Amino acid sequence: MEFVIKISQFLLSLSLLIVLHELGHFIPARLFKTRVEKFYLFFDIKYSLFKKKIGDTVYGIGWLPLGGYVKIAGMIDESMDKEQMALPPQPWEFRAKPAWQRLIIMLGGVTVNFLLAIVIYIGMSYYYGDEILPNKNIPDGVLIESTVLNDAGIKTGDKIVAVDDFVIEDFMQIYEHILFGQQVTIERDGVQSKIELPQDFLSQISDAKEKRFVSLRMPFIINEVPDSSFNKSAGLKKGDIITAFGDTQTKYTDEVITALDHYKGQVVTATVLRDKNTFTTPLTINEDGKLGLVYLTGATPKTLGELGYYKFEIKKYGFLEAIPVGLVKTKDKVLSYFKQFKAIFTPSTGAYKEVGGFKAIYDVFPSVWSWEYFWSITAFLSIMLGVLNLLPIPALDGGHVTFLLYEIISGRKPTEKFLEGAQVVGFVILIMLVLFANGNDIFKAITD
Known part of the structure; x- marks a missing residue:
C-alpha cells in the first residue's frame, strides 16, 4: 500500500x-x-x-x-x-x-x-499558513546525529546561531543552509564561536550514510512495553516519559542514552512523567545499557508544545498577505537550488554524489497521502x-x-x-x- x-x-x-x-x-x-x-x-x-x-x-x-x-x-x-x-x-x-x-x-x-x-x-x-519553530524557542540546543559535524566540533546541545552570514531564525532553515555552508556560528554555554565546515562536507555526509544530522532533541517517550521486557513489571505504559535516573536529570532522549551507558548492569530508580504527574519506579538496565523498552523517535509539534519542550508558532495569512509570502518562498527556493547547482559543479564538495534520478524524486514523497x-x-x-x-x-x-x-x-x-x-x-x-x-x-x- x-x-x-x-x-x-x-x-x-x-x-x-x-x-x-x-x-x-x-x-x-x-x-x-x-x-x-x-x-x-x-x-x-x-x-x-x-x-x-x-x-x-x-x-x-x-x-x-x-x-x-x-x-x-x-x-x-x-x-x-x-x-x-x-x-x-x-x-x-x-x-x-x-x-x-x-x-x-x-x-x-x-x-x-x-x-x-x-x-x-x-x-x-x-490555506495552511506556516508552522514554524523560532530558533530562539530552542532553549537547550539541537541534537547532532552526524559524526561529520561532531568531528568538525559541533555537539549536541549547541545552539546553531548562523550559517555563513545567514542568521537562523527558524529551525527548518538550519538543515537547508548548513548543507551548503562553509562556516557555522554556534552558542555553547552562553559563548558564541565559529566553526569551519570541511570543504567536502557533503561528500563526507554522503559517505557516512547518515539519514539525519541535525534534529530536535526529543523527550524519551515510551511507545511500547514488550511482553518480553525485563522491565515489564515496572508499571510503565505507553506515553510515559522518563525524566530522571536517580539524581541525573534526563529531559531529552540523548541524556537518557548517556545515563543508561553510565548505569548499565544496575537497577536504578527512575522518575516518570505521566499525565502531568510524576512517580518513581526501579528500572533494570542490562549490561548493554538497554531498558528493553520501545521509545518514540519523534513527536508531533502539538505533543512537544503541550509538554512544554518547544513553543511552535502558527502564522496565518489573508489572501493579499499570502502573495508576498509566496513570492519570497519561491525566490528563496530558486536561490537555494542555484546554490545546490554550484556545489554540484564544484567537484571538491562531493555534492555530485547526492545527485539523484527518478528514484530519488520518488523517495521524497511521503508514505501517507x-x-x-x-x-x-x-x-x-x-x-x-x-x-x-x-x-x-x-x-x-x-x-x-x-x-x-x-x-x-x-x-x-x-x-x-x-x-x-x-x-x-x-x-x-x-x-x-x-x-x-x-x-x-x-x-x-x-x-x-
Whole structure:
C-alpha cells in the first residue's frame, strides 16, 4: 500500500508538471499561429497508450514516463525530422516566425514552471499558513546525529546561531543552509564561536550514510512495553516519559542514552512523567545499557508544545498577505537550488554524489497521502524543472534560448546544419546526465 501511495503522488506530480510545462510552449505557439503537430504526456517510443487528433495536433499519452513534449512544426528538436526541415519554410512553421516570437515560445515552459511554484506557495500560505519553530524557542540546543559535524566540533546541545552570514531564525532553515555552508556560528554555554565546515562536507555526509544530522532533541517517550521486557513489571505504559535516573536529570532522549551507558548492569530508580504527574519506579538496565523498552523517535509539534519542550508558532495569512509570502518562498527556493547547482559543479564538495534520478524524486514523497506535502514537493520540483531547462544545453529550452539570443544580438541565424549537430550533442549530454543521476540511485540502493 505504501508503494501505491508514493507512486501515485509521484506520477500525479510528474504528470501535472509535464503537462503545464508543455502548455507553456503550446499556448504561445498557437497564439503566434505556429502549428503544433504533437502534444504528449510521457514518451511514445514505437506506440502510444492513447492518442487523438484534434485539428492539426495529435494529443496523446506515451508509455515511457520520463517526460513529455510538444512537437512544433519547423523546429529542430529531439525528433530530428530532417525531411520536414529540407522543405522550404512554411508560414505556420516555427522557423518562419520572427526571433522574438520563437524566444517567447521557448521561454514559455520555464515561465509556467516558476509561475506554478509561485501560485502553489501563495495558495499554501493562504490555506495552511506556516508552522514554524523560532530558533530562539530552542532553549537547550539541537541534537547532532552526524559524526561529520561532531568531528568538525559541533555537539549536541549547541545552539546553531548562523550559517555563513545567514542568521537562523527558524529551525527548518538550519538543515537547508548548513548543507551548503562553509562556516557555522554556534552558542555553547552562553559563548558564541565559529566553526569551519570541511570543504567536502557533503561528500563526507554522503559517505557516512547518515539519514539525519541535525534534529530536535526529543523527550524519551515510551511507545511500547514488550511482553518480553525485563522491565515489564515496572508499571510503565505507553506515553510515559522518563525524566530522571536517580539524581541525573534526563529531559531529552540523548541524556537518557548517556545515563543508561553510565548505569548499565544496575537497577536504578527512575522518575516518570505521566499525565502531568510524576512517580518513581526501579528500572533494570542490562549490561548493554538497554531498558528493553520501545521509545518514540519523534513527536508531533502539538505533543512537544503541550509538554512544554518547544513553543511552535502558527502564522496565518489573508489572501493579499499570502502573495508576498509566496513570492519570497519561491525566490528563496530558486536561490537555494542555484546554490545546490554550484556545489554540484564544484567537484571538491562531493555534492555530485547526492545527485539523484527518478528514484530519488520518488523517495521524497511521503508514505501517507498528504496534500500539504504533495503541493510543497510539486512546487519545488517545478522550480527544479524550470532551472534545469534553462541550462544552455542544446536539446533543452535553455539551449534553444541561447541560440535565439545569439541571433537577436548578432543578427545572424545559426545554420540548420549547425543546429542539427548541436541537438545531437545536447541529446548525448542529456542521456549521460540521466544515466549518471539514475546510476547514483542504483549505487545507493546497492550500498545502503
